[in-house]
Amino acid sequence: MTEKSMTPDEVVGRLRSGMTVGIGGWGSRRKPMALVRALLRSEITDLTVISYGGPDVGLLAAAGRIRKLVTPFVTLDSIPLEPHYRAARESGAFALTELDEAMFMWGLHAAVNRMPFLPVRAGLGSDVMRVNPELRTVTSPYADGEEFVAVAALRMDAALVHLNRADRLGNAQYLGPDPYFDDLFCEAANAAYVSCEQLVETAELSKSGPPQSLLVSRHSVTGVVETPNGAHFTSCAPDYGRDEAFQKLYATTPWTEFAERFLSGGSEHAYQSAVQAWHEEQK
Numbered sequence: 001m002t003e004k005s006m007t008p009d010e011v012v013g014r015l016r017s018g019m020t021v022g023i024g025g026w027g028s029r030r031k032p033m034a035l036v037r038a039l040l041r042s043e044i045t046d047l048t049v050i051s052y053g054g055p056d057v058g059l060l061a062a063a064g065r066i067r068k069l070v071t072p073f074v075t076l077d078s079i080p081l082e083p084h085y086r087a088a089r090e091s092g093a094f095a096l097t098e099l100d101e102a103m104f105m106w107g108l109h110a111a112v113n114r115m116p117f118l119p120v121r122a123g124l125g126s127d128v129m130r131v132n133p134e135l136r137t138v139t140s141p142y143a144d145g146e147e148f149v150a151v152a153a154l155r156m157d158a159a160l161v162h163l164n165r166a167d168r169l170g171n172a173q174y175l176g177p178d179p180y181f182d183d184l185f186c187e188a189a190n191a192a193y194v195s196c197e198q199l200v201e202t203a204e205l206s207k208s209g210p211p212q213s214l215l216v217s218r219h220s221v222t223g224v225v226e227t228p229n230g231a232h233f234t235s236c237a238p239d240y241g242r243d244e245a246f247q248k249l250y251a252t253t254p255w256t257e258f259a260e261r262f263l264s265g266g267s268e269h270a271y272q273s274a275v276q277a278w279h280e281e282q283k
Helices: 008-012 033-042 055-061 081-089 101-112 180-188 202-208 244-252 253-264 268-281
Strands: 020-023 046-052 064-070 096-097 117-120 136-139 148-153 156-167 189-199 221-227
Touching: 008 033, 008 221, 033 055, 033 156, 033 189, 033 268, 046 055, 055 064, 055 081, 055 244, 064 101, 096 268, 101 117, 101 148, 101 180, 117 136, 156 180, 156 202, 180 189, 253 268
Parallel strands: 020 046, 020 156, 046 064, 064 096, 156 189, 189 221
Antiparallel strands: 117 148, 136 148
16 A cells, blocks of 8 residues: 655645646635645646635635636635635636536536536526536436436546545545535546645544544545645634634735735745734734
8 A cells, every 4th residue: 555645735746737626625614725825836827626615716716827617606604705706707817617516516426437427407497507508408318308407527637625634545534514525526536635634543543533434535545645724714623613813814805915925935834824923913
């Protein structure tokens, strides 16, 4: 069995401009933010991003790295609409395919099962079909003759996800309330990179939670990265909650000012130190 430990910058070194990159998590919850920040430190651009979007999308959009976005929403949860995404979208900075949440999920399932599409009822009779004229329908070949939306597979060149614990082989575990489809992202991608709060021995994973918490298996993982506080400023329950004060700062600060203070230090350590310094100033 193969040791798969990597650094965030080594992960980004495997990525290229023009790739389709899936990003796990949900809104402002358990996003692989350390990997996104590493991506921002690179010159990679022209990306197609597939995500249940949150600040991952907002950061990449503000930095001009997205060519096309496939998403059902982009939210900060406590702030309903991600402001940097909104600004980029209103300026027409990238193309958008906006799907119903269930359609998005079945697009992931289609990719996992190496199907070109899967038929779903979600979307029929809604404006999803109007705003996405490239969507097609199919008719059941059986006696019912029912019409379905044919949701195309959401295949990816690479997936980035963040979980609570992992071993060095790529097995990974979530300990919070929801898996957020991270296993589907990993299995739908040609390469998958898992960041985690803590690397542990394989035997420790079975002691930390029930069997169903062992969400991601090593067979679908290319590299694993230990990044404590690596989901900041999104939540990573039960390790920590969302940093609401910092998220509000992010949402209300002009992009260039935010990027200069928090993203220009050249490393994840520099980012975490800048965040800590800001919190100290608020006391």
